[in-house]
Amino acid sequence: MKLPILIHPDPRLKKVATPVDDLSDSLRTLADNMLTTMYEAPGIGLAAPQVGIGKRLIVLDCEKGDDAAPRPLAMFNPVVVASSDETSTYDEGCLSIPDVYADVTRPEAVTVRWMDLNGAEQEETFDGLWATCVQHEIDHLEGKLFIDYLSGLKRQLITRKMVKLKRDRAREG
Numbered sequence: 001m002k003l004p005i006l007i008h009p010d011p012r013l014k015k016v017a018t019p020v021d022d023l024s025d026s027l028r029t030l031a032d033n034m035l036t037t038m039y040e041a042p043g044i045g046l047a048a049p050q051v052g053i054g055k056r057l058i059v060l061d062c063e064k065g066d067d068a069a070p071r072p073l074a075m076f077n078p079v080v081v082a083s084s085d086e087t088s089t090y091d092e093g094c095l096s097i098p099d100v101y102a103d104v105t106r107p108e109a110v111t112v113r114w115m116d117l118n119g120a121e122q123e124e125t126f127d128g129l130w131a132t133c134v135q136h137e138i139d140h141l142e143g144k145l146f147i148d149y150l151s152g153l154k155r156q157l158i159t160r161k162m163v164k165l166k167r168d169r170a171r172e173g
C-alpha cells in the first residue's frame, strides 16, 4: 500500500525517532508499505519519519539501473559503528524535499549494525551510493535533512520554495 510522504517543512521530520523494541507484524507491514512507497516515488531509500511514523526504521534499495537485481533492505535501529576517513560527495535529493538536489559530502564507506525483518542482528560495510543513502536515511531518524548541511541562505531559499509548493498543492486539492 502506498503511504503519503511528508513534505518539508514539517515538525515530524525534525523529531528524533524512537527505537523499535519488539518486532511485530504491523512493523513488518509498515516496512513493506515503505518499500512499495519508495519504489513508486521512485526513490532509493525511505525513513519511517517521512511517512509520519516516529520509529527507527529505514528501507533502501540503491541498486540503480534496469539490469541491477533489486536488493530491498529493511533496517530496524540502524547504527553506524565505523566510518572511513575518506569522504565522497554526492548530488543528493530527498523525497520530502521534491525536485531539490545539492552536493553533500559524507564518509565514503560506513559499517552499519541493525536488526532485520527476522529480528536478527546484521552488520555490513557499505560504500558508494549505498553508503551515501544509508547515512541519509539514518539522518532522517535523527530529525536531520540533507539541507541542514547547506548554508543558511540556501536552506532558507529551499524552505521557502517548499512552503509555496505545499500551498499550491493544497489549492489543487
Ligand SMILES: O=C(O)C[C@@H](Cc1ccccc1)C(=O)SCC(=O)c1ccccc1
Pocket: 042, 043, 044, 045, 046, 047, 064, 090, 091, 092, 093, 094, 095, 096, 132, 133, 136, 137
Ligand atoms: O528522501 C529519501 O530518503 C529518499 C532519497 C534517498 C537518497 C537519494 C540520493 C542520495 C542520498 C539519499 C531518494 O531516493 S531521492 C530520489 C533519488 O535520488 C533517486 C530516484 C530514482 C533513482 C535514483 C535516485
Ligand SMILES: [Zn+2]
Pocket: 093, 094, 095, 096, 136, 140
Ligand atoms: Zn530524504
